[in-house]
Amino acid sequence: MRKIIYLLLALIYISGFSQKEKGFELDYSTSKSGSLIQDKNFYLLTAIQNDKAVNQLLQKNSVFKTIFKNKQQEIGSKLTSCKDSISCLISGYQFEEKELKNIDGEFQILMKDEKVLQDFVKNNLRSSGKYENFKNSTDTELLLKAWQLCAQGMDRIMKVYGLGEAPQYAKMDSVSYDVRSKFYKGSVIMWSDFLHNKKPKGNMLFFQESLEFSLSLLYMNHRDEVARYEPLEEKENKKTIAHIKKIDFDAFEYASVLILGNGPENYQDRLSAIGKLNLQLGVLEYEAKKAPLIIVSGGHAHPFRATFCEAIEMKKELMNVHHIPEENILIDPFARHTTTNLRNAARLMIAYQMPLDKKSIVVTNSNHSNYVGNANFNSRCMEELGYLPAVILKRLNSTAIEFLPNAESLHQNPIDPLDP
Structure with missing residues (x-):
């Protein structure tokens, strides 16, 4: 039996x-985004960056364009007003509930009308295996769940490696510095200033500022384990x-x-x-x-x-x-x-x-x-x-x-x- x-x-x-x-x-063998850490954590975001038609669709979309501009303005404002408050600065990179709802809603509209996005989900996201646990979802649901997972991942990085919150396994996975120290606060502010004001702008996708900041926090903390040996x-x-x-x-x-x-x-x-x-x-x-x-x-x-x-x-x-x-x-x-x-x-x-x-x-x-x-x-x-x-x-x-x-x-x- x-x-x-x-x-x-x-x-x-x-x-x-x-x-x-x-x-x-x-x-x-080669990174699709220039960062293996990004590729292995945020396949959806890398795929959007590399799909010319989808990339342009999202950059030209009025809702996503507004979210990107608002993010830029908020980060710029916080760089000036937050002084040495890391939590104040990082909040500018985090997506608020209202923004997340707007993103979900716009994706749903685009999935009804835009064949390039429909094909992208069907022929890229599904076939990649990167969101295999969502395979029983509809194409629209799969896209929304993949995005929500990426948003949660960026938020997690910012909380753990920016604000110093304890991860699930704090003994192994915590931030590398004392987040209360002047050194670390200054480091985060200077990195933010570099990314926002000095680094040449590439994609103006709605998630770009938050993604680059999240990856920089991992880099600052020497947490590149996922890319080693590849x-x-x-x-x-x-x-x-x-x-x-x-x-x-x-x-x-x-x-x-x-x-x-x-x-x-x-x-x-x-x-x-x-x-x-x-x-x-x-x-x-x-x-x-x-x-x-x-x-x-x-x-x-x-x-x-x-x-x-x-x-x-x-x-x-x-x-x-x-x-x-x-x-x-x-x-x-x-x-x-x-x-x-x-x-x-x-x-x-x-x-x-x-x-x-x-x-x-x-x-x-x-x-x-x-x-x-x-x-x-x-x-x-x-x-x-x-x-x-x-x-x-x-x-x-x-x-x-x-x-x-x-x-x-x-x-x-x-x-x-x-x-x-």
């Missing part, structure tokens, strides 16, 4: 994968991607062994004691020839603004200590939480055209594995991501569980700008 339940769950999740998703590519396909994962094309996955019970990290809590150690144990446990599954590939997952999460990337160090350990060939190791150097360990692994599987109907194994120490297999983990995924990044299946032993990737893992999450 249990096997039948697992099979039904697997079929439900596999049915979510279309041919488009099976051939999806993580194309970060393009993976031409760097750390290059040899493995070439090898994947030659693998006979039918000869293995599982597609991959995903090993979860456990970051050190100091700035000297490259891997923690438990992190090294996780590797040992994963190697046992790999050496039993259960899967042809190992995926290691973990970014610059622990300690705060960590020097070492866990996935990079895990790969080195696998190669130098356990003598695993490089071509059999994939890395995810971005994950900061267990939720994104599984999500990012699913993204790699989709992007690199691994068999998505074949189960993989997630391996970690027994305490962590108990958590991954617990219903509370699914609840956390729904709360933080809005979907389940994988379907957790049968437990193999105290440290290994079967899982299948979920197509919704392609969905961007700018609410977590360091690992969206």
Whole structure:
């Protein structure tokens, strides 16, 4: 009976994968906007900037033009009147409720009348996979939800990295400075002045001022984790991607062994004691020839603004200590939480055209594995991501569980700008 339940769950999740998703590519060899951080957080905004017809449509639109001009005037006024009040200045970049309603309303009108925008949503936003969790929405709903997500993401960046509000995981993701200090207040004001008055103007899109300011706050705080190591396909994962094309996955019970990290809590150690144990446990599954590939997952999460990337160090350990060939190791150097360990692994599987109907194994120490297999983990995924990044299946032993990737893992999450 249990096997039948697992099979039904697997079929439900596999049915979510279309041919488009099976051939999806993580194309970060070149930035589409000049900023990989922007592309990976705000796909919609980058896509609008790069679609000439849609770009012009929105810049010429009277409602959006008014919003842009009002934003410029408000920011200019606050640069003069706010003095050293950062909250006063940043409020000029944030979208008020009335503005958000006007934007939603104008998008709805344009979606009824403008074919270029209709085609943009249908042929670009949908096919990108970046808003996969909205795939069951109408085209108009998808556009509105994508924009609302981008607006929330910019607001989140401004609150955390401008005003110093605590993010969900404050120990890892907080602002890098004392926001009460004269140094930081002066830095934010000077950056704002540069962006508003001195930087050459490009697009005059209604979101442009807020977007550039948000990205500058991340830059000021050295929070570029999401762009480091890209393009993976031409760097750390290059040899493995070439090898994947030659693998006979039918000869293995599982597609991959995903090993979860456990970051050190100091700035000297490259891997923690438990992190090294996780590797040992994963190697046992790999050496039993259960899967042809190992995926290691973990970014610059622990300690705060960590020097070492866990996935990079895990790969080195696998190669130098356990003598695993490089071509059999994939890395995810971005994950900061267990939720994104599984999500990012699913993204790699989709992007690199691994068999998505074949189960993989997630391996970690027994305490962590108990958590991954617990219903509370699914609840956390729904709360933080809005979907389940994988379907957790049968437990193999105290440290290994079967899982299948979920197509919704392609969905961007700018609410977590360091690992969206």
